Amino acid sequence: MALPLALAGQDVIGQARTGTGKTYAFGVAMLQLVGKPRKNRKKPRGLVLVPTRELALQVTEDLVLAAGKLGSRILTVYGGRAYEPQIEALKSGVDVIVGTPGRLLDLVKQKHLDLGQITMLVMDEADRMLDLGFLPDIERIIKLVPEKRQTMLFSATMPGEIVALSRRYLNRPIHVRAENNDAEAEATPQTTQFVYRTHRMDKIEIVARLLQSTTSGLTMIFCETKRACDMVAEQLDDKGFAVAAVHGDLGQGQREQALRAFRNGKINVLVATDVAARGIDIDDVTHVVNYDCPQDEKTYVHRIGRTGRAGRTGVAVTFVEWTELTRWKVINNALSLDFAEPVETYSSSPHVYTDLGIPEGTKGVLPHARRSRAGLAAEEIEDLGETGRTRSRGRGDRPGREERRERPARTPRERRRTRGGRSAEAEAAVEAREPQGALDVEQTREVDQVREAEQVREAEQVREVDQVRKTRKTRKTAVPAAVEEIRPVPTPHAEPERDLVPERDLVPEPLAVLEPEPLPQPKPQPERIIPPSPFVVVFRSPDLATEDDIPAPSAATERAAQRRRPARSRRGG
Incomplete structure (x- = not known):
């Protein structure tokens, strides 16, 4: 039903159940209008807008099958693929372009695609394009094609948005609806x-x-x-x-x-x-x-x-x-x-x-x-x-996922556990007090070094205790009543074989308790004035006058002096 109207150059709104051949309804008319390819014609004359990449490939396959004898140059343009093959095909010449709105606008922006010679525009699955938010892109593409063109719109459903779109951009379209209720009711x-x-x-x-x-x-x-x-x-x-x-x-x-x-x-x-x-x-x-x-x-x-x-x-x-x-x-x-x-x-x-x-x-x-x-x-x-x-x-979905990659065997690392800078063997030997001959030469040398370091540390602690003792005897200030006992800090690594300093020398004698220094006396505070009522504010100005200051005359004294001056002047005259 739509094919005679499309061949006559009429704008068409096609609505039919999916799988009834809408692609050939506009594809045959478009290929007939474009005709056979020419060497001097490189710009496309037919444009098909589709919402998805899969639909673009499907429409292209149908158009290539229909244009077998004509040899029309048909190019599929959609995102997710490299630009170079599509640009090379556009340079060599294209008769019909099938693509998604996004990639078409990208090629137009890069000045690789010119839509100035489009004579037939087809929007397939237009309702789906509106659902995916392609309406602004569709409007931009329609502005790039000439006003004198044939426009066809196809979809399985025809919501109100599609009707509004057809009223804006189609010229007196004819709505073709391919359904036969009686035949469908009789058939299985x-x-x-x-x-x-x-x-x-x-x-x-x-x-x-x-x-x-x-x-x-x-x-x-x-x-x-x-x-x-x-x-x-x-x-x-x-x-x-x-x-x-x-x-x-x-x-x-x-x-x-x-x-x-x-x-x-x-x-x-x-x-x-x-x-x-x-x-x-x-x-x-x-x-x-x-x-x-x-x-x-x-x-x-x-x-x-x-x-x-x-x-x-x-x-x-x-x-x-x-x-x-x-x-x-x-x-x-x-x-x-x-x-x-x-x-x-x-x-x-x-x-x-x-x-x-x-x-x-x-x-x-x-x-x-x-x-x-x-x-x-x-x-x-x-x-x-x-x-x-x-x-x-x-x-x-990974192919061959049953074959798991075997990890290479990991080379064991030689770890040497130490405690306080000493190996575990040396620590065990010291704790068990094993004889010197039981350890090998390297471990014996390590144990000797540790013991010498401990002896030097204990000697320094004794020296510090003596110095503190002398310092406290010379002090004149008081100390708290509690007396602290100063003991050397034991090393957690190992116990020494013998005590270098007797324990009685490490514990100092109790220090004498000195009398505390008298605290400084607080400064005398000025006398506070307590008003009889909390709502009365009392202010006493400080007396800043000294004995050498001459008191200023009062206002009454100045007025009396002014009254006496004219009388004296009259007497003198």
Whole structure:
């Protein structure tokens, strides 16, 4: 329905269920508009914006397949890879560019990419780009392309933000919705859905039994967080399944390695976050497991859309915990499903074996006879010249992790334990008072040196005691009544064989108690004036006058003197 409108140059808003061929709806029209490549034309004329790297690779593969006879030059541009190969391809000439907004803006900023000749702009999975916060980048890219262009917008869901975006940048678009309710009601559903209310600790056991069902082929397991992806992949790897993880913390080379191994059948289980829930078209995906309950109905639609594509059948299993029942009821009501009250399910529940076609007696570990997959280690990692920090997989995804590296034998170190500068042998010999001949020559010399040092130390202590004794006799000041006994400090290393100084000489005689000096008398304090009431402030000014000072005349005396002066002057006249 959208192809005739796109070939006619009309702006289109395409909405259809995932897996119905939206890529060819705009890809064929874009390749027809661009035409065959020319030597004098190096700037791109078609631009496709996608939200994720995996979707960019998927769209590129479809466009290369469609342009087999035309020979159009198609370039994939996204982050995580080296700039040099992309810059060389842009210099040699490109007809169509498929890329993510971030890397496109980087190349434009570096003046390696010119969008001035774009005649067709396509935004694939536009709602996902808005969810990831690409709206400012999209607006900047739209300002870089010419106003006279054909714009098409495709997505599986069409929220209000997409409608507002189409009104701003599309010119009288036609909304094409590829759904036929009557045909879908009559036909058998392509994807069989099961919803179970499970316990968190029992999910992995149900998944291990599901992977051994009679209809199980390639299986995708969706988790909410990156850490949950690593945990599930590690546990399934321990149970014997060929599994790999795909999430944002892995390098681009590791992500493409996992997807190639999954497409080639070297692994049959792919654990991923929602980064792989958009646009990844992998054939023969028989089962999709929502290990964590989706956040909304759009995420649920895109997750289960990885199976039952292009007329195939598939099975979608969703796990809902007790704390997620409210969220699931909102999704169930929005999609008009029949799973408002999921059945309480465990790994030993009989209906699990019946619904999913699991043979009776299946355990949670894959038998060794059925472990025929080559595994992730069989797929080589392509050197993409990745930028940024190096990322690594979890412990469960490392190839050959069973072979642990053996540490080299450590050379023993010769340690010599000492105590106070003496070896342990010398210390034991001194404590046991062994005869001199019992020790070897080196130990005997060491013991002699220690004894000489102790004798010198004891002699110095005796000399200090004598000096203190003489000093105290000459002092005239008083000392406290308690008399301190001065003893030499014993050495903790060893006891001497003989005492060089008698003990009576080390203990001084009690010192005489002298009379204390009289304390200085305190200065007399001035007399304090105590007022009769605490609220009365009394101030007495100090008397600063001396006998030689002439008292100043009072005001009354000065007035009397002034009155007498005129009279004297009149008399004199």
